[in-house]
Amino acid sequence: MFPLTYSMEFTQLTSLALAVVIGLGFGFFLERAGFGSARKLMAVFYLYDMAVVKVMFTAIVTTLVGIFLLSAAGELDFAMLYIEPTNYPAAIIGGLVFGAGFVIGGYCPGTSVAACATGRLDGFTFIAGIFIASYAYAEFFTGFDAWLASSAQPDVTLPGLTGIPMGWFVLAFIAFLGLAAWGMAAAERRFAWLRP
Amino acid sequence: MNVTTASAFPAHERARAKPAPFWNPYLAGFGLGLVLLAAYLVEGRGLGATGAYSSVAAWIANAISPEHAQSSAIHARYVASGSPLTAWLTWLLVGTFVGAAISGLVAGRFAISVEKGPRISDGQRLVLALVGGIVAGIGAKIARGCTSGQALTGASVLNAGSLVFMLAVFVAGYTVAWMARKEWL
Numbered sequence: 001m002f003p004l005t006y007s008m009e010f011t012q013l014t015s016l017a018l019a020v021v022i023g024l025g026f027g028f029f030l031e032r033a034g035f036g037s038a039r040k041l042m043a044v045f046y047l048y049d050m051a052v053v054k055v056m057f058t059a060i061v062t063t064l065v066g067i068f069l070l071s072a073a074g075e076l077d078f079a080m081l082y083i084e085p086t087n088y089p090a091a092i093i094g095g096l097v098f099g100a101g102f103v104i105g106g107y108c109p110g111t112s113v114a115a116c117a118t119g120r121l122d123g124f125t126f127i128a129g130i131f132i133a134s135y136a137y138a139e140f141f142t143g144f145d146a147w148l149a150s151s152a153q154p155d156v157t158l159p160g161l162t163g164i165p166m167g168w169f170v171l172a173f174i175a176f177l178g179l180a181a182w183g184m185a186a187a188e189r190r191f192a193w194l195r196p
Numbered sequence: 197m198n199v200t201t202a203s204a205f206p207a208h209e210r211a212r213a214k215p216a217p218f219w220n221p222y223l224a225g226f227g228l229g230l231v232l233l234a235a236y237l238v239e240g241r242g243l244g245a246t247g248a249y250s251s252v253a254a255w256i257a258n259a260i261s262p263e264h265a266q267s268s269a270i271h272a273r274y275v276a277s278g279s280p281l282t283a284w285l286t287w288l289l290v291g292t293f294v295g296a297a298i299s300g301l302v303a304g305r306f307a308i309s310v311e312k313g314p315r316i317s318d319g320q321r322l323v324l325a326l327v328g329g330i331v332a333g334i335g336a337k338i339a340r341g342c343t344s345g346q347a348l349t350g351a352s353v354l355n356a357g358s359l360v361f362m363l364a365v366f367v368a369g370y371t372v373a374w375m376a377r378k379e380w381l
Contacts, residue, residue: 003240016287018238023291025231026243026344030292031299033224038311038325040218042380045373054221055228056348062229063352067236082241084341084350086357091346094339095364098332102365103372104379105328106311108343109336110245110292112329117293118300119308121318122325129329130336134249137337138257138270145270148338158354169354181222194381196314 002076027114036114038106038122039196045103047191050184057177068170086156090148105129216303232348239284242349246336248289251280313380324379 001007010018033055034040043049070076102108107115107126115123137145159166218224235242254274258265265271280286300306312321336342339361341350347365350358373380 002237004238005240012282015239015284016282019284019287020291020294022231022235022238022243023288023293024295024298025234025291026228026288027292027295027297028299029224029227029231029295031296031305032219032303033221033228034218036296036300036305039313039380042373045369046377046381051218051221055225056343058222058225059229059232059348060351062226063232063236063348064354066229066233067353070237076237078353080240081236081353083353083355084346084358086355086360087340088357088360090339091357091361092364094335094337095346095361096335096368098335098339098342098361099365099368100372101328101330101332101335102343103328103369103376105325105332106380107325107328108245108332109249110243110342110344113245113289113292114296114300115311117296118306120311121308122310122312122321125322125326126329126332129326129331130246130249130333131253131329133330133333134246134337135253135257136330137334138250138253138268138274141334141337142269145337156356158356158359161356166354 001074002070003080006077006080026110027117030111030114031118035111036118036120036123038115038120041108041111042103042106043195046194047187048194050188053180054184057180061173061177064170064173068166072167083155083157085152085154087148087152089151093148215305215307228348229352232352235349236353242345242352243288244285244341244345244349245289245292246333246342246345247285248280248283249333250274250337251277251283251286255280313378315378315381321379 030036034051035055040049041052044052067076067078071078105126107123109130112123112126112130116127158164158169232242250270251274254265254271257268257271258275265275277283297306310318310321312318332342339346341361343365346358347362351362
């Protein structure tokens with residue numbers, strides 16, 4: 001039964017080898033989608049190419065459907081999945097800061113790795129920036145981090161929050177993806193003049 | 197005789213051949229979703245790109261001065277979780293690099309270049325990428341995750357905090373995009 005790590009004992013080497021294999025797939029599809037290119041990524045904010053949202057939503061819906069079906073079939077124990085604690089102030093403040101950095105820098109932490117791997121020099125400086133930030137955060141933000149951590153709540157999911165079963169959200173997400181696909185195609189036609 | 201196929205070009209011509217177009221975004225998204233699903237099925241957790249950086253930062257801080265590393269609760273937490281060489285997220289990122297390199301090389305998209313709009317210089321763009329990396333890095337640390345660890349991973353299990361994070365990212369993104377239009381358009 002899934003997840004495998006709870007039903008079988010992985011050696012450290014196996015576990016890290018699996019990380020590399022999953023990473024290979026992650027990097028491959030990021031690059032195939034065009035996410036190694038800052039211009040392709042940033043196009044979403046000027047509405048002439050919505051690939052970022054299309055890829056993200058399709059990935060989310062694919063995983064969501066897979067997890068829902070496997071849980072319903074009794075093959076996956078949903079309770080065993082790690083759910084990052086929900087922290088609304090951290091999500092809002094962090095999300096706003098992150099979004100600003102995304103547009104200024106042209107990448108996010110995962111896509112900058114794909115950019116580096118395909119020779120983009122701005123990908124290298126972006127990664128240097130994340131590294132500086134990670135170091136600086138640990139040096140100067142410990143108090144802020146502890147204050148934020150105090151408002152984290154474990155396992156807050158939409159079904160838990162609303163009492164509506166997961167299946168309805170799965171249907172809603174699929175419907176939303178369909179609707180968004182139609183809306184994004186319209187946006188791309190309207191803003192095609194911005195395309196380089 | 198057909199001379200238009202790529203194999204008919206001499207090597208120096210092939211090197212300058214047009215890079216292959218990106219995949220259909222819905223197809224690439226489906227593939228990415230299967231990878232994320234695989235991470236959940238195997239490891240019981242999703243993807244993440246920012247954890248590895250903190251792990252390396254803590255390791256360096258500890259190498260310079262263990263006392264100093266212990267004085268930061270954040271460094272101390274990562275030091276306690278072991279060397280970055282044995283961290284799952286580090287090897288995930290190594291795989292990500294290799295996977296993207298393979299995809300880019302096969303498609304003829306590997307190019308030493310700088311991604312930017314036509315109205316700024318390479319130097320300006322490299323500095324903006326550094327600044328953006330710092331800002332995004334701080335944001336990811338505050339939110340405990342980035343587009344991978346929060347948005348993708350969290351949204352696919354309907355994590356409320358991750359969905360709020362994703363919404364905030366797009367609100368800030370569209371706002372700052374107006375100010376940053378000279379960089380990209």
